[in-house]
Amino acid sequence: MEKKNKFYRVILYAILIIFAVTIVVPLIWLTIASFKQVHEFSGASTWALPQTWYFKNYINAWVEGQMGTYMFNSVFVTSLAIIFSLTLALPAAYVLARYEFFGKKVIQALLMAGLFVNISYIVIPMLIQVNDWQEFLRKLFNNEANFFINNHIALALIYASCSLPFTTYLLMNYFKTIPNAYYEAASIDGYGHFEIFTKIMIPMAKPSIITITLFNFLSYWNEYIMAFTLLTDDEKRTLPVGLTFLKGAERTLTDYGKVYAGLVLVMLPTIIMYMLVQKKITEGMTLGGLKD
Amino acid sequence: MGRKKQQNLFVFFALAPAVICFFAFMILPTVRIFLMSLFEVNKYDAAQTKFVGLNNFITLFTGKIDGTIIPEIPLKIATSLKNTLFLVVIVGIITLFIAILMASILVRENLKFKNLFRIIFYIPNILSIVVIAGIFQAIYEKEFGLLNAVIGFFGMKPVDWLGTGSNTIVLYSLAGAMVWQAVGYYMVMYMASLSTIPEHLYEASALEGAGKIYEFFHITLPLLWGTIRTTLTFFVVSTINLSFVLVTVMAGSRSDNEASVILFEMAKQQSVQGYAMAIGVITFMFSFGVSVVMNAITKRETYEF
The missing domain is CATH 1.10.3720.10 (MetI-like)
Structure with missing residues (x-):
């Protein structure tokens, strides 16, 4: 019985982790890829880290991409x-x-x-x-x-x-x-x-x-x-509209780094805010629980 | 008496701005859809605009226009409706299945890091649809995309996920992005509903030796059913919207034929206002019809606790 229970829990964790991975991995990959230079996308492995942390993508997105x-x-x-x-x-x-x-x-x-x-x-x-x-x-x-x-x-x-x-x-x-x-x-x-x-x-x-x-x-x-x-x-x-135009321009230039930098710029404020608020919500929930 | 008058004044000034804005920017555009669908609109000369009854609808469904028949018109409408229905059904079934599964695991099971999982699962819901389109273009990219890298790891050949020609694969790729986006939201809704189910019901069934699967189908699912049905109606509306924006952003001009959805056809026809509005009416009817059918299919005896 004890063994069966353990097996069951392992399966549950596996389901949760697989699903969490499908959400987190693309986001992390995108953030890392936003530091890659153009030539790194076609030649190197998809999973390779950037050769140098190319911050210029962000400057390009911010200035050129407006x-x-x-x-x-x-x-x-x-x-x-x-x-x-x-x-x-x-x-x-x-x-x-x-x-x-x-x-x-x-x-x-x-x-x-x-x-x-x-x-x-x-x-x-x-x-x-x-x-x-x-x-x-x-x-x-x-x-x-x-x-x-x-x-x-x-x-x-x-x-x-x-x-x-x-x-x-x-x-x-x-x-x-x-x-x-x-x-x-x-x-x-x-x-x-x-x-x-x-x-x-x-x-x-x-x-x-x-x-x-x-x-x-x-x-x-x-x-x-x-x-x-x-x-x-x-x-x-x-921002969301500008992002599609950044992508549109990219199709001819294939400057993926700049596009991904733009993507990170759009989602970063929402993710930061979500993380902050998430804490507030959990705090609120425990406070409510104490009162009961 | 003066007090009553004061109260009326307050009510009036509190409501007026909201009612005016709601009327101007929600009711008027909605009414315009239904009204203008019955007209042939001349953009340059308003006096030339004339009432044509159901002509716009006849054109859309038969392709008949000024005596000649253009078969592409009804074909495009049919394809886009079929695609929209496909997405609503496929995305609906998969999203609800995963959302209910995750919600019941996170609420019912005594696991560690539950909070962390909940936080992660909800993330896609806070991202802009444009960001989601960008993420999935990176995932589906033919050369260096994540998905091809993963299946390449298992020795499979790269697939052109967003490619044209093979109708179904683009739609499945879109469906994947939509499921990814929606699961977290519905999961949180179901978690809220599940946490209100009294513990003693589960204790009683455990005492009688019922298994987890039996519990799920005989306690969790029946008691969650009401919430599922409520969310379905909103699901239809938001899926029609999401599919439109995703197709616009992801497939762009390539979605001319294969991956078109109904609102996309409306946007393409916006210069011919009468048609565009007729498509809008069809969209409303369609989403209403789908909701009604879903409501009928999911009708069960409701359980109370």
């Missing part, structure tokens, strides 16, 4: 989209969770339906729509401004809007769990609706605000298809 500019664009669009999503979703979620009013059911139902509309489904009509709007606004103001196409602020607003169903849903569920007593106590103390919301409810909702911001950060930072469609100007691209 990944530096794209990094800045990505940081700008992502942070703005996070700010937009919280300013839009927090009050809406709070009101939907705690007030009764005409049309509430309809709004909730539409938001729920929105959960099933993926950004890829609507990217083409979105392009047509914002093109029309841009034409209209240009005629109206008689200028050539980029109101929607090649506009980072507009892209951030579109990101925030498209993530509204999920963001509102999650925050709404949290606001519902805050006991009514807080609300009543604040009311008696003479707080108005707005003050209760900003001074009491938002601070209390901090944990769920952090959670949703992390999810949104990942989806905004990684988003490709909408940015690819709405940002046509070379200078305006975000």
Whole structure:
């Protein structure tokens, strides 16, 4: 029996390790390969370490591949989209969770339906729509401004809007769990609706605000298809879009080192953040366990 | 009375920005898909745009356009739908199988480094789809790619994983990338659900001498079934999206024929707005239809604990 149990455990570990290897090995290989020079890809073994740690790939990606500019664009669009999503979703979620009013059911139902509309489904009509709007606004103001196409602020607003169903849903569920007593106590103390919301409810909702911001950060930072469609100007691209162009240029030059350096530059911020947050989540879980 | 008015004002101003943005950037584009699919759109002269009923759909399904028949049109739509369905089904079955297996190992078994494994398995889900495409281009690369290096180790000949000509191999390669990306996410969902199953159920069955496999099929799976069905609906939507982006980034222009998926056809037709929107409608119908069928197939008596 004891022996059989041991055998069983070995099999379990084997399954887990095989799967973990398929995830970790490509990532490590890619990171190592990002330090290789062009000629090392065709001649040497796939598994060979780089002859020298060729940091110039990163400089090439950053400067020639313009990944530096794209990094800045990505940081700008992502942070703005996070700010937009919280300013839009927090009050809406709070009101939907705690007030009764005409049309509430309809709004909730539409938001729920929105959960099933993926950004890829609507990217083409979105392009047509914002093109029309841009034409209209240009005629109206008689200028050539980029109101929607090649506009980072507009892209951030579109990101925030498209993530509204999920963001509102999650925050709404949290606001519902805050006991009514807080609300009543604040009311008696003479707080108005707005003050209760900003001074009491938002601070209390901090944990769920952090959670949703992390999810949104990942989806905004990684988003490709909408940015690819709405940002046509070379200078305006975000990191994922810029990366595909780095790869496109590479097909003729086969400078794989530079491409892999670009890949590492795109995934590094998300992996670092994930590792940091992972710790926070485990800590939170053990704390919750102690309280029970 | 003044208090009631104050409250209404607050509700209005709290909701208005979100509702306006949601309407402008989600509802309007969605409505546009359904509406414009019934029109022949003239981009340069809006006055020339005219209502054509279901003509765009007839063209897509029969190839009939201005009296002549172009058989490539329905063929392409059929191929892309077939490919999309193939990916949804294949990726779905493999992803769910691995995710459930991993989740039940990590929750049920008393092993070391569980946390580490969970952290690793979730990593693909935090990467951009463009990064995943890049990783899998490196894996599938014909000359120095990882996969060919691995199978070469076992004495097998290198394979052109993303090559054209042999339809099925590209699709299987895409499916591999999609499974790799999705498993971690569903695993974490199932882990959360599994950890709520009361321990005494397993203790009772262990007392009666039931084996691990019996436990899995008679306790774990039935109690997880509700969660699996919920995730399936989202799975269909996200797989259609993922296959589109992956095909766009990985195969690019080569995916013209073999590996096309439905949204890719929509993007290709974007200059002919009526068609593009009609394809969009088909995509919506398709994902809805697949979800309904999946729901029907997976319908079982639900168990409560």
